[in-house]
Amino acid sequence: MRIYPQNDLPPEPPYGDAAPLEYSGAPLRRVADFQRLLFELTPRIFVTPVLIGVNVIVFVLMTVFGVSPFSPAMADLLRWGADFGPLTLDGEWWRLLTSMFLHIGIIHIGLNMWVLYAAGPLVERMLGNSGFLLMYLVAGLCGGLASLAWNPVIVSAGASGGIFGIYGCLLGMVVRGRGSIPPEILTQLRSSGLGFLFYNLIFGMMMPNIDMAAHLGGLAGGFLCGLILSQPYTASTRAGRLPRNLLLAGLGTCLVAGGFMGVSTWHSGLVRVQRELTQFGEVEEKSIEAFNAAVRKSQRKELSGQEFADLLERDVLPEWRAARERLSAVQRVPASHQRRVELTLEYMLRWQEAWELFAQEYREDSPDKMRKAMERQQLAESAVQLLNKEAGK
Known part of the structure; x- marks a missing residue:
């Protein structure tokens, strides 16, 4: 059998x-x-x-x-x-x-x-x-x-x-x-x-x-x-x-x-979706690690605000944006993966917005940008919780 x-x-x-x-x-x-x-x-x-x-x-x-x-x-x-x-x-x-x-x-x-x-x-x-x-x-x-x-x-x-x-x-x-x-x-x-x-x-x-x-x-x-x-x-x-x-x-x-x-x-849609999700997992790990390392350096005064913003724009955002664009361009997403793709795109968007706002805040020293960036980060965490709940079904 x-x-x-x-x-x-x-x-x-x-x-x-x-x-x-x-x-x-x-x-x-x-x-x-x-x-x-x-x-x-x-x-x-x-x-x-x-x-x-x-x-x-x-x-x-x-x-x-x-x-x-x-x-x-x-x-x-x-x-x-x-x-x-x-x-x-x-x-x-x-x-x-x-x-x-x-x-x-x-x-x-x-x-x-x-x-x-x-x-x-x-x-x-x-x-x-x-x-x-x-x-x-x-x-x-x-x-x-x-x-x-x-x-x-x-x-x-x-x-x-x-x-x-x-x-x-x-x-x-x-x-x-x-x-x-x-x-x-x-x-x-x-x-x-x-x-x-x-x-x-x-x-x-x-x-x-x-x-x-x-x-x-x-x-x-x-x-x-x-x-x-x-x-x-x-x-x-x-x-x-x-x-x-x-x-x-x-x-x-x-x-x-x-x-x-x-x-x-x-099932070409399934194959491409799975491939993009796998590749995004690698991009996510690399990007989050780079962001956290930059935050630690900034807290130790090893990076200026301008250098922190440049690092985000150079080492984090380009690959993240490209991964999000590739995933959003996938056609014929199977029903079994549609909810997961929607939540992943939401998660990617919120982190992208948060990093863009962080970069602006460090360049402009704008408390309002920082507040909005933290809000986007919280939305990204909410999307992760929904993704984990979806994976557990």
């Missing part, structure tokens, strides 16, 4: 090497022949255990390096590569991939790896090792893109895109494989897949912390992969896997790259 930072409950496991297929009253020879053919086409299963191993190793490393194994902090998840729109869409595209191998707590990874262990081996035998890996990656990336498109301001992680892709792929193969997969197996695969989807979709709608967009994106991506990779299961199936894998690699690359560019364009 892919979640924000909670956990969810496991679905019923599907079929794999750990859970042999059973057919009461079915033509056992036909089923046995099909299973034997799958083992001949894909003699060894190694992609599924490798994927499980990578997920477990990453989780262990996170724990060793101080990340909580039960309730990891958002900052820790981001450091390890979790998906977060303002970062992912602003040059850190690799988070779409790395977030597929991160998990938010031991229960989260335990449930996901259980489902992958149960579902992966059968689909890997049906697709072949390379085809299964391609499908898993394409579906996982599609899930990450769907999550970014739907709600780019959450921090999310998990293998659910790839896991839902496995079931989507099964459904795609069921749609195209009616003539080559024994009807007894088709019936059980259809029942297992639909049961998994029904359970998880209903449960996901009841739990607000579950990233349903990633689930549905992975499901859709896997379904398309199943349609592309599905072929009749005969002795010549292995020869047909390479061209289908190449086709999926090409189409998957185009789909993911095109989807990423589309989502980036759609």
Whole structure:
């Protein structure tokens, strides 16, 4: 499953090497022949255990390096590569991939790896090792893109895109494989897949912390992969896997790259807002520090009034004004950031006015200017309090 930072409950496991297929009253020879053919086409299963191993190793490393194994902090998840729109869409595209191998707590990874262990081996035998890996990656990336498109301001992680892709792929193969997969197996695969989807979709709608967009994106991506990779299961199936894998690699690359560019364009306002807010944080720290240092020097009589005013005009106000102009020029500010941007602009304006009045007062020795400057400074502090309250919601 892919979640924000909670956990969810496991679905019923599907079929794999750990859970042999059973057919009461079915033509056992036909089923046995099909299973034997799958083992001949894909003699060894190694992609599924490798994927499980990578997920477990990453989780262990996170724990060793101080990340909580039960309730990891958002900052820790981001450091390890979790998906977060303002970062992912602003040059850190690799988070779409790395977030597929991160998990938010031991229960989260335990449930996901259980489902992958149960579902992966059968689909890997049906697709072949390379085809299964391609499908898993394409579906996982599609899930990450769907999550970014739907709600780019959450921090999310998990293998659910790839896991839902496995079931989507099964459904795609069921749609195209009616003539080559024994009807007894088709019936059980259809029942297992639909049961998994029904359970998880209903449960996901009841739990607000579950990233349903990633689930549905992975499901859709896997379904398309199943349609592309599905072929009749005969002795010549292995020869047909390479061209289908190449086709999926090409189409998957185009789909993911095109989807990423589309989502980036759609959320361009968010990316720029987050970038400007981050840059302003640096400007704010530098400007406030310069102002406070100037005040201390002035109090020690190390600066004249004219020098104090010159310092404000030279070292504080130019960058501050430029940062405010850039933030106010951002178009298409997302609703989730509008209040924060409004309060930040108010805060920036009041400090700018205060510094301008301070500079005038020190040049002109005007008590009225000083009084007005102090009023602007108090208004700036009020804006900060509102910003902190907004951030705590």
